[in-house]
Amino acid sequence: MKIPIYQIDAFTSEQFSGNPAAVCILDHWPEDRTLLNIAVENNLAETAFLVAVEPEHYHLRWFTPEIEMDLCGHATLASAYVVLNYL
Known part of the structure; x- marks a missing residue:
């Protein structure tokens, strides 16, 4: 299974914070x-998963x-960032 994965640092504009x-x-x-x-493999506190249900509408789930x-607040914000900047 190949899927796009983004690692986003929420609440900052600086790398590694x-x-x-x-x-x-x-x-x-x-x-x-x-x-x-997948969440275990990512080894982060939270992983957000998005599925587009129609153009510009997504279902979102969160896993530790x-x-x-x-x-999960910060993973939701990170997801919004990905949608707005990469999709």
């Missing part, structure tokens, strides 16, 4: 176990290396 999050762009939702394994989260 802020709060890092991985943002993964997906075509569809794989199994939850796959999402968790251990569990799925109900919400």
Whole structure:
């Protein structure tokens, strides 16, 4: 499986500071176990996964290396940054 992954430092404009999050762009939702394994592989506090449901509308999920989260603020902001700047 090849997917685009961005590592974004939220709350900063400087490299190697802020709060890092991985943002993964997906075509569809794989199994939850796959999402968790990707988060483990990223080795960051949170990984956000985005799936486009229609143009400019995305569903978003957040995983730590251990569990799925109900919400993650900095990974949400990082996801918005990726959508606005790279997609």
